[in-house]
Amino acid sequence: MSTSTPQNPQAPEDPTAASSSTENAIELKDVVGLSQGQIVRKRFVRHKGAMLGLLFLILTALLAFTSVGFGPVPGWWQYNGRETNLAVVEAGGAPTMHLPSFLGGPGFAIGDHPFGQDELGRDMFARVMLGVQTSLKVMFIIGLVSCILGILVGALAGFYRGRLDSILMRLTDLFITVPVLVIGAVVGKITGGVSAAVFAASMGLLLWTSLARLVRGEFLALREREFVDAARVAGASSPRIIFKHILPNAIGTIIVSTTLLMSSAILLETALSFLGFGIREPEISLGALISQYQQAFSTRPWLFWWPGLFIVIIALTINFIGDGLRDAFDPRQKRIPSDRKMSRADAVSRRPAGVIPMQTQDTQGRP
Amino acid sequence: MLNFLTRRLVAGLLTLFVSLFLMYVLVDIAIDPLADLRESTAPNKQQLIAARIELLDLNTNVVVRFLQWCGGVLHGDFGIAWKTGESVSDLVAHAIGSTLQLVTAATFLSLVVGVVVGIVSALRQYSAFDYVIIFLSFLLYSLPSFWVAVLLKQWAAIGFNNFLRDPWIAWPTLIGVALIAGLLWSLAIGGSAARRWQVFGIAAAATFGMFAYLQLTDWWLEPKIGPILLLVMGAGTAFAFAAVFAGLHNRRALWASLTTVAVGFIAYFPMQTVFKMDIFGPSGNGASWLILLLAVVAIGVGFLIGRLYGGPDWGVSARTSAAVAFVMAALIFVDKVMQVWPPYSKALGGRPIPTFGDRTPGLGGNYWVTVLDSFTHLVLPTATLVLIAFAAYTRYSRSSMLEVMSQDYIRTARAKGLPEREVVVRHGFRNTLIPLATIVPIDVITLIGGAVITEAVFSRPGMGQLFVKSLEEAQVDPVMAYLLITAGLAIIANIVADIIYAVIDPRIRLDA
Numbered sequence: 068m069s070t071s072t073p074q075n076p077q078a079p080e081d082p083t084a085a086s087s088s089t090e091n092a093i094e095l096k097d098v099v100g101l102s103q104g105q106i107v108r109k110r111f112v113r114h115k116g117a118m119l120g121l122l123f124l125i126l127t128a129l130l131a132f133t134s135v136g137f138g139p140v141p142g143w144w145q146y147n148g149r150e151t152n153l154a155v156v157e158a159g160g161a162p163t164m165h166l167p168s169f170l171g172g173p174g175f176a177i178g179d180h181p182f183g184q185d186e187l188g189r190d191m192f193a194r195v196m197l198g199v200q201t202s203l204k205v206m207f208i209i210g211l212v213s214c215i216l217g218i219l220v221g222a223l224a225g226f227y228r229g230r231l232d233s234i235l236m237r238l239t240d241l242f243i244t245v246p247v248l249v250i251g252a253v254v255g256k257i258t259g260g261v262s263a264a265v266f267a268a269s270m271g272l273l274l275w276t277s278l279a280r281l282v283r284g285e286f287l288a289l290r291e292r293e294f295v296d297a298a299r300v301a302g303a304s305s306p307r308i309i310f311k312h313i314l315p316n317a318i319g320t321i322i323v324s325t326t327l328l329m330s331s332a333i334l335l336e337t338a339l340s341f342l343g344f345g346i347r348e349p350e351i352s353l354g355a356l357i358s359q360y361q362q363a364f365s366t367r368p369w370l371f372w373w374p375g376l377f378i379v380i381i382a383l384t385i386n387f388i389g390d391g392l393r394d395a396f397d398p399r400q401k402r403i404p405s406d407r408k409m410s411r412a413d414a415v416s417r418r419p420a421g422v423i424p425m426q427t428q429d430t431q432g433r434p
Numbered sequence: 435m436l437n438f439l440t441r442r443l444v445a446g447l448l449t450l451f452v453s454l455f456l457m458y459v460l461v462d463i464a465i466d467p468l469a470d471l472r473e474s475t476a477p478n479k480q481q482l483i484a485a486r487i488e489l490l491d492l493n494t495n496v497v498v499r500f501l502q503w504c505g506g507v508l509h510g511d512f513g514i515a516w517k518t519g520e521s522v523s524d525l526v527a528h529a530i531g532s533t534l535q536l537v538t539a540a541t542f543l544s545l546v547v548g549v550v551v552g553i554v555s556a557l558r559q560y561s562a563f564d565y566v567i568i569f570l571s572f573l574l575y576s577l578p579s580f581w582v583a584v585l586l587k588q589w590a591a592i593g594f595n596n597f598l599r600d601p602w603i604a605w606p607t608l609i610g611v612a613l614i615a616g617l618l619w620s621l622a623i624g625g626s627a628a629r630r631w632q633v634f635g636i637a638a639a640a641t642f643g644m645f646a647y648l649q650l651t652d653w654w655l656e657p658k659i660g661p662i663l664l665l666v667m668g669a670g671t672a673f674a675f676a677a678v679f680a681g682l683h684n685r686r687a688l689w690a691s692l693t694t695v696a697v698g699f700i701a702y703f704p705m706q707t708v709f710k711m712d713i714f715g716p717s718g719n720g721a722s723w724l725i726l727l728l729a730v731v732a733i734g735v736g737f738l739i740g741r742l743y744g745g746p747d748w749g750v751s752a753r754t755s756a757a758v759a760f761v762m763a764a765l766i767f768v769d770k771v772m773q774v775w776p777p778y779s780k781a782l783g784g785r786p787i788p789t790f791g792d793r794t795p796g797l798g799g800n801y802w803v804t805v806l807d808s809f810t811h812l813v814l815p816t817a818t819l820v821l822i823a824f825a826a827y828t829r830y831s832r833s834s835m836l837e838v839m840s841q842d843y844i845r846t847a848r849a850k851g852l853p854e855r856e857v858v859v860r861h862g863f864r865n866t867l868i869p870l871a872t873i874v875p876i877d878v879i880t881l882i883g884g885a886v887i888t889e890a891v892f893s894r895p896g897m898g899q900l901f902v903k904s905l906e907e908a909q910v911d912p913v914m915a916y917l918l919i920t921a922g923l924a925i926i927a928n929i930v931a932d933i934i935y936a937v938i939d940p941r942i943r944l945d946a
Contacts, residue, residue: 240445244450342902354580361584371581386576
């Protein structure tokens with residue numbers, strides 16, 4: 068691979084441009100002695116966007132689960148989001164959280180109801196935190212269920228091919244035919260009264276199709292490889308080949324598309340709840356909150372902002388993590404510095420009296 | 435090919451049948467047409483329930499009812515929405531028109547903008563512009579559409595309507611906008627520091643000048659393009675298209691485009707009389723078809739101009755001037771629509787951006803008023819869809835372009851000394867479109883059924899609203915008609931995507 072970047076081919080080839088063998092040697096130095104997993108982990112940790120995303124996701128989850136508590140565990144926040152008729156602190160139930168004075172606010176304060184109160188006097192912070200909990204739970208359950216199903220269907224179809232393949236793929240087509248939102252609405256209507264977990268599981272039963280197709284493609288390609296033949300000659304059973312030999316090689320695709328699936332799942336759940344087909348009272352989800360407070364926008368806009376903001380935060384962090392994972396798993400991804408950085412580095416290395424850069428030094432003809 | 439088509443169609447029909455059956459059963463479980471009667475306190479409650487059961491044939495087994503429904507559909511009878519007694523065919527015919535308006539506008543805009551931005555971002559990989567675009571597309575991609583829709587409705591629409599009451603933008607704000615525009619352009623065009631400053635200056639000055647012109651001529655209250663602006667914009671388009679599609683060194687293409695602009699400019703004046711014809715009046719019929727015909731004629735004229743300029747590579751000139759001709763025609767059309775803005779705005783009490791519905795009831799007026807009315811109703815829902823689809827298309831086209839630009843044939847093209855424009859447009863851009871061509875048809879079809887949320891927020895009576903409302907009101911026939919259409923279109927879209935793929939990428943054979 069040459070060092071010239073696509074946008075500027077007319078630029079004079081930079082003198083440090085080495086032969087491809089030197090470059091490969093440099094590249095290899097980066098990964099020498101590391102297992103595939105270690106390489107991926109190293110790349111992932113180096114991806115700034117993904118690490119920031121992970122950090123924010125963990126912080127959000129911590130905030131949501133510790134503040135109002137979950138299950139029998141009590142949280143540190145004073146309200147649980149269900150008490151009505153709390154004393155109204157600011158006029159109209161406005162948020163008591165204020166910006167610090169250097170940002171133009173009246174001085175930093177959190178107050179009793181940082182996100183404000185709704186028309187029944189309920190504490191909005193606690194309600195949003197409950198919504199975040201539900202949304203995160205729903206997201207992980209959807210991810211888990213559809214991941215397992217997608218892997219199973221895709222692996223069986225791709226590995227055994229033939230009749231099983233066509234049956235499973237027709238089944239997948241069947242699920243793809245109807246827009247997810249539609250099935251979701253029907254399922255939501257049927258399971259309307261049940262808990263978020265059941266709702267999430269039934270959504271997971273519908274969303275596995277894209278993953279199944281991807282996994283099938285991977286399996287179709289991988290089953291023809293030599294290491295599979297080797298395993299079979301060594302006497303490995305089909306399940307062992309599937310799970311021990313092929314699956315680990317397809318894990319990159321699976322993880323990446325599951326992450327992306329989770330980020331679209333959270334938007335789907337909120338959208339369904341917004342339409343009134345998803346999670347309903349007494350369970351709280353972010354979409355249900357927005358839907359519930361849509362009418363109050365002109366009088367209490369903050370009821371509308373906070374749930375939306377948290378949906379964006381969660382979806383954004385997951386998308387960044389997915390992007391980082393994709394880069395980490397893709398062996399072709401290389402971090403190439405921009406033209407300007409290259410030329411700056413070039414100028415620096417050229418300054419010491421025109422010394423020939425090390426990589427191109429011709430060591431052959433020297434005494 | 436034929437073999438492939440029959441195979442896919444038969445498989446598709448079978449899938450459709452099975453999926454419709456499952457859906458029928460699911461919908462039947464999900465809905466309860468007797469809910470309102472169960473809670474009623476009417477003295478003849480039992481009688482009413484019996485009548486309802488009789489009406490909807492609820493004692494018949496669901497499988498039998500499904501087969502009856504299928505029989506009806508085969509005869510072209512989609513059933514009736516029992517609450518209002520309307521025929522489902524009529525309901526669907528109305529709904530699909532409204533949805534198509536929305537989907538066409540939104541897809542076209544987001545595709546053009548998304549692909550252009552994605553490709554520029556890929557060409558400037560790892561630059562500040564690239565990072566800004568990546569972050570922006572991630573952010574837009576993570577936005578819940580209903581949240582954006584409500585925010586647009588509450589802030590953009592109401593804010594803009596308030597702004598129109600006294601349209602004046604403070605000068606510091608304008609300067610800020612101009613500086614940001616200049617910065618974005620300079621990042622997008624890139625190059626050496628001097629070049630960046632130059633681009634920054636020109637773009638900022640142009641933006642500022644444009645807004646100042648709008649402000650000083652009271653454009654916000656009486657928007658119009660007019661002949662002068664038409665000429666300026668046309669010439670700009672001609673230069674831009676010629677630079678991208680043919681390169682400015684190709685004088686023939688440039689002159690052909692400029693001639694097209696001149697012809698369009700001359701055509702502007704007779705067109706004003708044409709637009710006053712009876713067909714565009716309040717009782718006129720078929721005006722849309724005439725407009726479509728005129729657009730085709732314009733493209734044809736542009737093509738002809740390019741052809742007449744001749745030369746060894748006349749195809750490039752013809753294509754470029756056809757594109758320019760289309761833009762000129764669109765500008766003339768928009769100009770005419772803008773001419774009815776002042777009376778329209780007055781008729782709506784000075785608040786011309788509506789937040790719900792797809793037309794103003796009882797507005798009257800001629801064709802142009804109707805068009806303007808549907809445009810203003812389209813602004814917000816289209817913006818919502820575009821924001822989200824734009825993010826997706828930017829990401830697709832960026833990664834696709836990066837993939838293409840690292841191929842060996844790009845290096846070969848550069849090695850044989852082609853100018854960079856040709857490498858990017860001819861070798862890069864065209865191949866970038868291959869994966870997009872398989873995504874877009876499926877996306878469009880999904881949108882036809884799936885603009886559910888946007889339609890719900892803006893209460894546009896489209897397909898999504900039809901489905902959601904009918905499901906809530908426990909009317910099985912409209913729901914099934916909706917599912918039949920979306921599922922059928924989804925199957926067709928998949929087949930079309932496969933065919934397009936095979937047509938534009940000769941390495942793929944469908945009969946293999």
